[in-house]
Amino acid sequence: MRKLDFASLQVKNLEVSKAFYTDKLGFELSEMTNPEACIFKYNKNEASFAIRKPIGNLDGKELGVGASLWFAIDDKIEELQSKLSEKGVTLLGKINNTPFGKTVMVKDPDGYIITFLEQTITTNNE
Numbered sequence: 001m002r003k004l005d006f007a008s009l010q011v012k013n014l015e016v017s018k019a020f021y022t023d024k025l026g027f028e029l030s031e032m033t034n035p036e037a038c039i040f041k042y043n044k045n046e047a048s049f050a051i052r053k054p055i056g057n058l059d060g061k062e063l064g065v066g067a068s069l070w071f072a073i074d075d076k077i078e079e080l081q082s083k084l085s086e087k088g089v090t091l092l093g094k095i096n097n098t099p100f101g102k103t104v105m106v107k108d109p110d111g112y113i114i115t116f117l118e119q120t121i122t123t124n125n126e
Contacts, residue, residue: 007049007069011110012058014038017051020109024087064111070103077102077118 011017018038021027030039030048037052049069073080077095081104084091092105092113101120105113 008037009049009051009067009069009108009110009112010054010058010063011051011108012054012063013109014051014053016109021051024084024089025106025114026083062111064108064113068105068113068115070115070117072117072119075118077104077116080104080116080118 009017014037018029021038021040022029027040030041032039034050034052037050039048039050041048081091081095084104084106089106092107094104096103096105098117099120100117102118103115105115107113
């Protein structure tokens with residue numbers, strides 16, 4: 001396997017999750033349409049993923065446990081953290097310093113962890 005090309009999260013309420021991702025996190029809907037899903041673009045069309053109505057019965061099942069999506073951002077992580085707080089998004093802790101860069105994490109309505117990453121820039125000279 002070389003790379004993950006696309007991710008799709010099953011959600012309990014498509015409209016609630018759609019509002020969270022667009023209004024709270026700032027994702028834009030793609031021009032692609034599907035009555036069973038919302039397809040998003042983010043960061044100048046570089047990242048694409050979807051939320052979708054359940055495939056099968058999810059009654060009584062806990063979603064999101066053990067799943068996390070990471071999105072690289074162009075902005076400073078502190079700016080994003082401030083914007084998310086202003087919009088009432090629940091942050092999972094403070095900004096983290098990781099080997100990949102600084103991260104901030106949020107939880108979506110179904111319990112999926114969404115991690116935003118301000119990547120550490122390295123050059124070949126280092």
